[in-house]
Amino acid sequence: MRAWQFEGSGKPIALNEVPEPTPGPGEVVIDVKASGLCHSDLMYMEIGEGTMPFLPMTQGHENAGVISAIGEGVEGWKVGDVVGVCSSGVRPPLGMFTPGGFADKLVADARDLARVPEGLDLSLAALATDAGMTSYHAMIKVGHATTGMKVGVIGYGGLGQIGTRAAVLAGAEVHVAETKESVWDLAREAGVADVVRDASEWAGQGFDLVVDYAGFDTTQKAVDAVKRGTGTVVQVGLGLPTFTIQSSSILGKTIVGSLGGTVQDIEEVFGLLLDREIEPAYTDIAFEEIGAGLERLRRNEVAGRLVARFGD
Structure with a gap:
């Protein structure tokens, strides 16, 4: 064969x-x-x-x-x-x-x-079986996206598009960060509140949850976006084998990896x-x-x- x-x-x-x-x-x-x-x-x-x-x-x-x-x-x-x-x-x-x-x-x-x-x-x-399972599990089962939450999605690719829609269906206010502007209209059609090119624009905006489906220079930006005390970052994407996070920025925040x-x-x-x-x-x-x-x-x-x- x-x-x-x-x-x-x-x-x-x-x-x-x-x-x-x-x-x-x-x-x-x-x-x-x-x-x-x-x-x-x-x-x-x-x-x-x-x-x-x-x-x-x-x-x-x-x-x-x-x-x-x-x-x-x-x-x-x-x-x-x-x-x-x-x-x-x-x-x-x-x-x-x-x-x-x-x-x-x-x-x-x-x-x-x-x-x-x-x-x-x-x-x-x-x-x-992968793009669906992995993105859905990260957003719904690990991130617990639900009604009333302000949720960020980094990366609107094969996984991000499904995770985004899952969060919208769960009743969350969803924001997307995606460098490829050609897919912005697809994100808007999925029901998101807005789309930005770079997640750094979210700094200090008090997100409840950010799911990073990219994993390049994005994780620090996700940490900076979530609120101190209750904010959660779910890391899915592994675009780079290693990345750094400013140590003081993680205090009072939760970072968790989601696999499969x-x-x-x-x-x-x-x-x-x-x-x-x-x-x-x-x-x-x-x-x-x-x-x-x-x-x-x-x-x-x-x-x-x-x-x-x-x-x-």
Whole structure:
């Protein structure tokens, strides 16, 4: 079968032929139908050698498809079920530490499966398993965005657009900081109070919560925006491997990191997508375009999410 694989630092992702997988106990094989492209794929192409347990590694951690084989001991699932795959911590993350979904088939732990509701487009189902789960979990389950809160979202990309809309639906007053002005109208359509280019404009404005989906020079700006005593910064984005924060600025404020989420988070996002309460921007590409798509991401040419469609 075909698989897009990371072969080592400094090398572009390569399209290779690999053996088809078989399921072990507690596992299923999924015929992949859609797989989202993420900046984390690029990050692991920069730091993966020495971090990944083996090379080459089939990438792709944002996947949806159809179960085609079931291993011993799997209950509640059958061949033909349409599923998304959650990197919930049950097993090492797909595409980084175990083979992922930039391939015709992948093996997943049955405990990581989220049931895709009938009628939901599989591109949306795929992006919900990471961009949806991660952004929603950070905003709703970790940040506890709710009615009456003043909430800031840094970065209106694949994650930020979903986190923003989730906060709006929760009843919060939502503000967005995004350097790419071409997506400002999308943010306004999602129901935000305003959009600024740089989160430094929020300094001293007493936000209850800021979720940083970027993680470049942004975290200090998030800290400066939240109120002392009750303000919270949720860090999601890892645009830089390290960043500094002025020590005195964190006193009386909470900074917490949010990583991934749960199958329940994914299924809640599935419901919001199906009801069109959240309508993220995304672009479908062909399986053969994954390598070129990652380069588009690297050059910051993508609004929303790229999703590879294949195997239909």
